[in-house]
Amino acid sequence: MLAVSHLVVDHGKMRALWDVSLSVEAGEKVGLLGANGAGKSTTVGAIMGLFPPQSGEIRFEGQSIAGRAPAENVARGIALVPEGRRLFPEMTVGENLEMGAYLRPLRGGLDTRLGFVFDLFPILKEKAAQPAGELSGGQQQMVAIGRALMSEPRLLLLDEPFLGVAPLVIEDVMNALRRVAATGVTILLIEQNIHRALDFVDRAYVIENGRTALEGTRESLIGDADFGSKFLGLE
Template identity: 50%
Template structure:
């Protein structure tokens, strides 16, 4: 479904990604793990069109999307939940969700998806008239995920969904990611909590200083001595 082929990405003079290649097949949860600054978020931002690679290509369902405008990429069925949630603080929960569907005009479908989001995240239904800026961190994460789902993505990119959340909420968010995947959405997940990420992913890549250091099934990587030492605390 998604192929990232030998991309190099720069921030000004800083060479952030070196020859990175990953792929995501339909129906999978694939996770990118690695230390802070390893290039995980940069990879996602390149896939979603916020950054353009200097070299290499990004193909989604066979189409080269490197350099395409982000909203065009969303219209192809690829949606990102950004790091730090980025909800529109001065707008209500409902308005944030409606914005997620801004490229669509199928009223009945939008209404159906809105109900599905409220089923997945009952707390958002309780707070639908509330300003998003007044929600807790966990609720904002749910809203950011719900907003991305409103574009009806085929592939959902999640950037650090557990950041800053209490352990109980992390568990809840990860259960929902699995549910989203089981209902037919493919997921590419960037996550600092390597243990949780590997527990739900099918496959994983380890990024180190902008390069792919390891790749394999999530099970293999969870059992790898190297990964255990570096990311799983033991």
């Protein structure tokens, strides 16, 4: 479904990605791991169309999408839950959710899709008329995920969705994401906490200094000595 090969991305004069390759099959849950500054957000940003690559290839459902505008990517079935959530804090929860739908004609209409999100996160229905900025960190993250889901994505990119979320709520959010995956949505999850990531994904890639350093199934990564010494002690 998604194939990134030999991706090179610069931020101004600084090279952030030197050689990132990864692929995700339809229906998979894949992790993107790595230390702070390794290039995880730049990678999903480039997939989403926020950063045009210097070189390399990004293919989604067989088509080259490198350099395509973010709105076009949303319209074609990719959604990003950005790092730090990026909600509209003064707008209500309901308005934030509706923002996620405006780029893509929905199969079942707005209310059906809102119903799906409220079923996933019932607290958001109770708080629909409240400004999003008044919600707890975990609830705001639910709004960010819900907003991304409003566009009915086939590929959902999640950039550290558990950051600033209380441990008990993390379980709720993770279970909701499992339900989303069970509906057939493919998931690429960025996570710094390796244990938590390996709880959720089938497979993962590790990025180091802008390069894909390691790839494997959950079991092989846990067993990989290099992975263990480098990353499992991290958190």
